[in-house]
Amino acid sequence: MTPTPVDLLIEARWIIPVKPDNTTLEHHAIAVHDGRIVAVLPINEARSRFVATKTVSLPDHVVTPGxxxxxxxxxxxxxxxxxxxxxxxxxxxxxxxxxxxxxxxxxxxxxxxxxxxxxxxxxxxxxxxxxxxxxxxxxxxxxxxxxxxxxxxxxxxxxxxxxxxxxxxxxxxxxxxxxxxxxxxxxxxxxxxxxxxxxxxxxxxxxxxxxxxxxxxxxxxxxxxxxxxxxxxxxxxxxxxxxxxxxxxxxxxxxxxxxxxxxxxxxxxxxxxxxxxxxxxxxxxxxxxxxxxxxxxxxxxxxxxxxxxxxxxxxxxxxxxxxxxxxxxxxxxxxxxxxxxxxxxxxxxxxxxxxLGLDAEIGSIEPGKAADIAALRIDDPDELPCYHPASHLIHVLDRRAVSDVWVGGQRRVKHGKLLQITNTELLGIARLWQNKLRQ
CATH class of the missing domain: 3.20.20.140 (Metal-dependent hydrolases)
Structure with missing residues (x-):
């Protein structure tokens, strides 16, 4: 069978889709096309079923809905x-x-x-x-x-x-x-x-x-x-x-x-x-x-x-x-x-x-929904070992663990860095208004 073209394949150590409840998927992938989730399936199956314009491998990460x-x-x-x-x-x-x-x-x-x-x-x-x-x-x-x-x-x-x-x-x-x-x-x-x-x-x-x-x-x-x-x-x-x-x-x-x-x-x-x-x-x-x-x-x-x-x-x-x-x-x-x-x-x-009345659109990693996705890295010795990724997410990690973020299938954060604005511009904004409010 000819593989189906998709825009993006995200391969992860763990995926917590939120729906179904209390579910953690290991070594799974998310296929994304035109900003929407097409499928969530084991990595080997995803590689045979889809051919992706871009593949992102996240071998030490837990992936959740945004x-x-x-x-x-x-x-x-x-x-x-x-x-x-x-x-x-x-x-x-x-x-x-x-x-x-x-x-x-x-x-x-x-x-x-x-x-x-x-x-x-x-x-x-x-x-x-x-x-x-x-x-x-x-x-x-x-x-x-x-x-x-x-x-x-x-x-x-x-x-x-x-x-x-x-x-x-x-x-x-x-x-x-x-x-x-x-x-x-x-x-x-x-x-x-x-x-x-x-x-x-x-x-x-x-x-x-x-x-x-x-x-x-x-x-x-x-x-x-x-x-x-x-x-x-x-x-x-x-x-x-x-x-x-x-x-x-x-x-x-x-x-x-x-x-x-x-x-x-x-x-x-x-x-x-x-x-x-x-x-x-x-x-x-x-x-x-x-x-x-x-x-x-x-x-x-x-x-x-x-x-x-x-x-x-x-x-x-x-x-x-x-x-x-x-x-x-x-x-x-x-x-x-x-x-x-x-x-x-x-x-x-x-x-x-x-x-917000948006649960048909966002909030879980399911086929048909917008690809709003967050990936968090778990590879620091201070964060290991990891037995239960969901518990780790709540009780061990902080926002510095977030490595990559997609909104509607568009990558907004890559390896912890914003793609749409520089730190230099943000620092300038913060300093400008701090001086104004201090006065």
Whole structure:
């Protein structure tokens, strides 16, 4: 039989496809053509069945789907470490909002998002669900580096350098969506900031737009105990109940943080099949608390992982979030079996894709899906021996192990180096904005 031509054959020591669950394939290959996965099969079979334009051999690597960062503020990379060791509201009111009022601009967001996209790609992240001002600038940065993005149309009630009021935020965000509608890597979501910064009137309009345009809703919820108490005092309802009364709960809603949930909150989220973006490092660093992830997973919610912004993390590193999520779940439940390695990886891949409504397209290594792929090298004596690659991925490796990354079959990282931008340019961006913000 004549071998079938394909663009790319990736041969690996191990492949963790994520679907089926709890599966690790040894000495397998991934055939890719026109940006999509054609087959996953043993290396010897792949060599006889396909003839590839390019073959990449990864004899010491574990290959996974590209990671999905379900919650980020990419441009805030320019504020990395600007205001550490503060609780959320002081951090926002005393440091972040004042800095944004002075510096937020198209250039700020484009440059910060370039730094963020570079960091994420080098860490194996191939999709980012972002929320920030000037989404068209984030789109420019992500598209240039080849990162898949879902960009939030941010809505808040108070004015900023970007927009005057909630209607203005929506108008400008929808214009950006229209301008980028033909780019295959860029999608949009509606992103009301939080229940404490958005009015009922604006929420009702956002709900109607989400239904009309079939867009996800990306929103911070129940991040702190103070936020919940303030909602009860002002609206007579906890934030989740308020969102339910306004018609916003549903499969398209991605609730970020979801730390301070009671049993009724969890039941509401489960009934409406909402998704959750779990951000363990940011929640710990801001002393917000720990989300009840085990309970959310028990109720079959889609729970993905987010880094949050580098200003509150201070890394955009899904490998670290997987480890933190797994350890935190074990600590919370006093159960060493809670959130095992394969499940943590699924949260960082297929469950994040499911939350975004993209699980038919990305999130697992399956024929027909886009070839969003990350390869991590396991050959350092400090990392060996390796008995269980999935466990190694979560508990041993860090993002420096990422060697190669593909998005839609296009190589974005080769042997640890970005192919679309130089370190010299990135260093120049970082130094420029550090000097501006320091002043």
């Amino acid at each position: 990671f999905v960062n379900l919650h980020c503020h990419a441009a805030m990379t320019l504020m990395r470490g600007l205001a550490d060791d503060l609780p959320l509201m002081r951090w926002l009111q005393e440091a972040i909002w004042p800095a944004e009022s002075r510096h937020a601009s198209h250039a700020f967001v484009r440059d910060g998002s370039l730094l963020a996209a570079a960091e994420m790609l080098r860490g194996g992240i191939t999709t980012c669900n972002d929320m920030y001002f000037f989404p068209e600038a984030t789109a420019e940065a992500f598209a240039r580096l080849g990162l898949r993005g879902v960009l939030g149309i941010t809505v808040i009630e108070f004015p900023s350098q970007y927009a005057a009021d909630a209607d203005d935020y929506l108008r400008k965000g929808l214009e950006a969506r229209d301008a980028w509608r033909d780019n295959p890597l860029i999608r949009f979501a509606l992103a009301p900031h939080a229940p404490y910064t958005v009015s009922n009137k604006s929420f009702e309009r956002i709900g109607a737009l989400a239904d009309e345009l079939e867009l996800p809703i990306h929103i911070h919820i129940h991040e702190t105990a103070g936020e919940v108490a303030d909602s009860v005092r002002e609206f007579g309802q906890r934030p989740v109940a308020r969102l339910e009364s306004l018609g916003l709960l549903g499969p398209s809603l991605i609730g970020v943080h979801a730390v301070h949930l009671d049993t009724e909150d969890i039941e509401r989220l489960a009934i409406h099949q909402c998704a959750i973006a779990h951000c363990p490092t940011s929640n710990m660093k801001l002393a917000s608390g720990a989300a009840p992830v085990a309970s959310l997973l028990d109720r079959q919610l889609a729970v993905g992982l987010g880094s949050d912004g580098a200003a509150s993390n201070n890394r955009l590193d899904l490998l670290r979030e997987m480890r933190q999520a797994s350890l935190l779940a074990k600590l919370q439940t006093s159960d060493a079996a809670a959130l095992p390695a394969h499940q943590a990886l699924r949260m960082a891949t297929l469950d994040g894709a499911r939350a």
